[in-house]
Amino acid sequence: MNLLYQKFQTGHFIFAGPCALEDFEIAREVAYKVKEVSEKYQITAVFKSSFDKANRTSAKGFRGHGMAKGLEWLAKIKAETGLPLVTDIHLPEQAQAVAEVVDILQIPAFLCRQTDLLEAAAKTNAIVNVKKGQFLAPWDMEQVKNKLFSFGNEKVLLTERGASFGYNNLVVDFRSLPIMQKMGVPVLFDATHSVQIPGGQGTSSGGQREFIATLARAAAAANVNGIFFETHPNPEKALCDGPNSLPLAKFEQMVSELVQLWNIKSSM
Numbered sequence: 001m002n003l004l005y006q007k008f009q010t011g012h013f014i015f016a017g018p019c020a021l022e023d024f025e026i027a028r029e030v031a032y033k034v035k036e037v038s039e040k041y042q043i044t045a046v047f048k049s050s051f052d053k054a055n056r057t058s059a060k061g062f063r064g065h066g067m068a069k070g071l072e073w074l075a076k077i078k079a080e081t082g083l084p085l086v087t088d089i090h091l092p093e094q095a096q097a098v099a100e101v102v103d104i105l106q107i108p109a110f111l112c113r114q115t116d117l118l119e120a121a122a123k124t125n126a127i128v129n130v131k132k133g134q135f136l137a138p139w140d141m142e143q144v145k146n147k148l149f150s151f152g153n154e155k156v157l158l159t160e161r162g163a164s165f166g167y168n169n170l171v172v173d174f175r176s177l178p179i180m181q182k183m184g185v186p187v188l189f190d191a192t193h194s195v196q197i198p199g200g201q202g203t204s205s206g207g208q209r210e211f212i213a214t215l216a217r218a219a220a221a222a223n224v225n226g227i228f229f230e231t232h233p234n235p236e237k238a239l240c241d242g243p244n245s246l247p248l249a250k251f252e253q254m255v256s257e258l259v260q261l262w263n264i265k266s267s268m
Helices: 003-010 024-040 067-081 092-099 115-123 138-150 176-181 209-221 248-267
Strands: 013-017 044-048 085-088 104-107 127-131 156-160 187-190 226-232
Touching: 003 044, 003 127, 013 024, 013 248, 024 044, 024 067, 024 226, 024 248, 044 067, 067 085, 067 092, 092 104, 092 115, 104 115, 115 127, 115 138, 127 138, 138 156, 138 176, 156 176, 176 187, 187 209, 209 226, 209 248, 226 248
Parallel strands: 013 044, 013 226, 044 085, 085 104, 104 127, 127 156, 156 187, 187 226
Antiparallel strands: none
8 A cells, every 4th residue: 555645636736846956955944844844834844856857848948967867866855855756757768766765656748648658657567647748638647547557557647737729829628637536636837837938038938937837726716636846946957847836935825825715625
């Protein structure tokens, strides 16, 4: 029995951390803040950061410091804070090595239907979080879930991160949350990638972080199981996804509001 997945099934939770592992001290600072806030508000929290951002807009975009260094940093953060970890994989051959360090393997939205990647992730027996592709309807995720189940892993999470709406824009249809919840697995809402403007700055993506709180509160009011944030001490200087990252100074207030909304839903 996976106790972490049980928590996802029975209570609310958050995933939070800097987009990429750009600097160990930044990652460590964010992780300790996530731990502090989660303990204060008694909510399950997972530290999220990527050792590789393989789908950069430009070849010059920052990707990370490589898998070996990234996993070393993640292991140190887990040892220090005790937080469970989630990180992305992009290739089937990465799955087993990454699963030896982290608790949850994340499948990026653009790769959500890649059967070989899903199979490799499933067979590690780690929890698998799949981000819904910007190009998919929520009901299309049923087959993604079924693939993972068919490979022998039913510890599945699905994440809504907005849908393509014209050029360089995303829109959130909150109907997708209950639609995917009916598939029998916990569902997250990615409040930060949902305000991204893909490719909006020419060589990188833009974002409208001023709408993060609005969308996060709407998802909590819709009783989504978990909410995903990319958060950074100084988003203006972040090497990846700064325009759509939540400033770390606003993280506690955001979690406080979400917990209040979830508590209201639980009492209804």
